[in-house]
Amino acid sequence: MPHATDNRPKALLAMAPGIAERLLAEHHRTRLAALTRTDPRLVGHDLAAPTPEVAAALAEAEVLFTCWGATPLTAEVLAAAPRLRAVVHAAGSVKHHITDACWERGIAVTSAAAANALPVAEYTVAAVLFANKRVLHSARRYRELRADHDWLDELDGTGNYRRTVGIVGASRIGRRVIELLRPFDLDVTLYDPYVGAEEAAALGVRSASLAQVCADSSVLSVHAPQLPATHHLIGAEQLALLPDGATLINTARGSLVDEDALLPELVSGRLHAVLDVTEPELPSPQSPLYDLPNVLLTPHVAGSLGNELHRMADQSLDELERFARGLPFADPVTPGALRHSA
Structure with a gap:
């Protein structure tokens, strides 16, 4: 129904082909159409070289509704969107498409990083509980043996009671993991250079150095952002500090872990790993990660699916x-916070 005085903003969907169909159910499209003056079926896949229809919509757009695969909003792209005042990103990180030109224009930005953090945290908690219980090991051995066996002896020392879980990075995901672990009989320690002892205590965890967190943890879970300062944050020195039999979980970015240092620890069997991300993101077909019995390798599926x-x-x-x-x-995104976040 047309509005008598229609002050609704004009919007344009901008994301990679096929994403809008997965992101938006029919009730989402109905709500989008009610909130804005836009065609919820029109999607700009390439704002740098738009079709005439998309170019016309971009010229009138006051807000871009973006998701994965959005075109980087360079000064040239923004010049074609003179009325643009905001970007609403229906995914996590905006680093791929929000540029300095956006901040210079004073464009307001928000993202659904908080929503995307939830499934990553749930994946992590499941991995923590399975790791300490040695569920993957038990399943593999059960499949191999197919016979009576002394599981109490083989699994002696496993379990989640009073185990220490180390969290690297009090990001949205890291904080949600801490929250979800609270009902369990686990001790949680945190390394984050931006979180002091008082804030850590408020989160219900103990703050410690990275070295101490590594040395204490039966499971170490990485949740820091991908920044130059966090490249290979978990390297040979940190891995050597992990106790024998410890599990490394990485659902952040592959670059945070030095894979060349990790592989010998995994091949020897001293450490275990749950890796949803790697460096490179797709390991080579020859990578031992695919076949090692002490590695759970998943194809970057911890986030929203x-x-x-x-x-x-x-x-x-x-x-x-x-x-x-x-x-x-x-939940705005600001340039200052973006420098220290994913």
């Missing part, structure tokens, strides 16, 4: 509604 994309859509539409009502974003 399937119907979990709808959670990101819901949060983003909430933010779009705030923008349409003239309110500030509830």
Whole structure:
């Protein structure tokens, strides 16, 4: 139904081909159309070389509704969007497409990083509990033996009671992992150079140096952002500090772990690993990671998949509604915070 006085902002979807169909269910498209003056079926896949229809929509757009594969918003792209005032990103990191030109224009930015953090944290907690219980080892051995066996003897010393879990990085995901681990009989330690002892205590964890966290942990889970300062944050020195039989979990970025240092520890069997990300992101076909019995390797699936994309859509539409009502974003992205986040 047309509005008598239609002050709704004009918006344009901008993301890679095929993403909008997965991100937006029919009720999301209905809500998008109600909140904005836009065609919820029109998607700009390449704003640097748009089709005439997309170029016309971009010229009128006050807000871009983006997701994975969005075009980098360079000064040239922004010149074709003179009315643009905001970017609502229905995914996690905005580093791929938000440029200095956006901040120079004063464009407001928000992302669904909080929504995307939830499935990553859930994956991590499942990995922690399975790691200490040696579930993957038990399943593999059971499949091999197919006979009676003294599991109490073989699994002596395993379990989650009073184990220490080390968290590297009090990011959104790291904090959510800490929260989800709270009901279990686990001791959680944290390394984050930006979090002091008082804040760590408020989170219910103990703050310690990276070396101490590594030395104490039966499971070490990495949740720091990908920055020049965090490249190979977990290297040979840190891995050597992990106790025999410890498990490294990485759901952050592959570059945070020195894979050349990790592989010998895994091949020897001294350490275990749960790796949802690697460096490079797709290991070579010859990589031992595919076949090592003490490694759970998954193809970057910890984040939002399937119907979990709808959670990101819901949060983003909430933010779009705030923008349409003239309110500030509830979860804004700022250039200062972006320098220290994913």
